[in-house]
Amino acid sequence: MPHELMITNDVRDALARGSAVVALESTIIAHGMPYPDNVRTAREVEQIVREGGAVPATIAILQGCIHIGLSPDELEYLGCEGRNIAKVSVRDLPYAVAMKRDGATTVASTMRLAAMAGIHVFATGGIGGVHRGAEDSFDISADMTEFAESNVAVVTAGAKAILDLALTLETLETLGVPVVGYGTDEFPAFYSRRSGHTVPMRCDTPDELAALMKAKWEMGLRGGVVVANPIPQGSEIPADEIAPVIAAAVKSADERGIIGKDLTPFLLAEIAGVTGGRSLTANIALAKNNAEVGAAIAVAFAGKTS
Ligand code: PSU
Numbered sequence: 001m002p003h004e005l006m007i008t009n010d011v012r013d014a015l016a017r018g019s020a021v022v023a024l025e026s027t028i029i030a031h032g033m034p035y036p037d038n039v040r041t042a043r044e045v046e047q048i049v050r051e052g053g054a055v056p057a058t059i060a061i062l063q064g065c066i067h068i069g070l071s072p073d074e075l076e077y078l079g080c081e082g083r084n085i086a087k088v089s090v091r092d093l094p095y096a097v098a099m100k101r102d103g104a105t106t107v108a109s110t111m112r113l114a115a116m117a118g119i120h121v122f123a124t125g126g127i128g129g130v131h132r133g134a135e136d137s138f139d140i141s142a143d144m145t146e147f148a149e150s151n152v153a154v155v156t157a158g159a160k161a162i163l164d165l166a167l168t169l170e171t172l173e174t175l176g177v178p179v180v181g182y183g184t185d186e187f188p189a190f191y192s193r194r195s196g197h198t199v200p201m202r203c204d205t206p207d208e209l210a211a212l213m214k215a216k217w218e219m220g221l222r223g224g225v226v227v228a229n230p231i232p233q234g235s236e237i238p239a240d241e242i243a244p245v246i247a248a249a250v251k252s253a254d255e256r257g258i259i260g261k262d263l264t265p266f267l268l269a270e271i272a273g274v275t276g277g278r279s280l281t282a283n284i285a286l287a288k289n290n291a292e293v294g295a296a297i298a299v300a301f302a303g304k305t306s
């Protein structure tokens, strides 16, 4: 079958035993960081998940095959080819599979494929959301609607202020998605621990989160959970420092007429270009922090459900 999932043995065994698995996305590897930092970080993130007692399942499409878990060589290939590999969101899945293409999966498509494989926890860097100016552009990431669809908890450092965070939170409310501050009352803004927007609910332990996930899905409430986990203190870039950089990137995209799936990668690259190594360091730190929390939640969830 063309859509059969290629699940690595360690992931398959863990799923069969009902033990902890953490899904990881591949757009952050192919498009989110430069080579070779991307491959090194992807490996370290997998290692952190293992040290946390869970099995990592990095998800990507290679020559039309959906991979749930990648070998070291496959990770290297994804990172090294980077921008030559298509960014695949949910709408792009059938094309990548049918045409036997490579594809780096976004948060939305990774959630969908994780759910197909039976994985309920996913650690990423930052989710997509409602773009600034969406009232004119209609640019709302498919990550949003996916949260109404797939039963997966996603650990994210909030969302970058390239988005309209107020509209993003409103949209998640409309879609019935719990947005949980992990040890915080404020929705974090990726590089910064604070955004000025409060979260509707808060959990302080993996066990509390696992209980929320179990309650949601046992009630038959479909869809995901946003686990908003702030960047570690020492790695953050204060909001007032990053704000003008983001504003300039948004202006530049507008002037060049960059829209659609190209907008987010363009904005990320612009910010990385201006802030240099600092944004990369922050990005790596928060991805690792999310992996650690993701593993802890997956272990707690497995303990409640198997
Ligand atoms: N935001 C980030 N880092 C990322 C992305 C978003 O801070 O790497 C990536 C994720 O893969 C996310 C995707 O799912 O971009 C959203 O793209 P779009 O806005 O085109 O839906």
Ligand code: MN
Residues within 6 Å of the ligand: 139, 140, 141, 142, 260, 261, 263
């Ligand atoms: Mn978009």
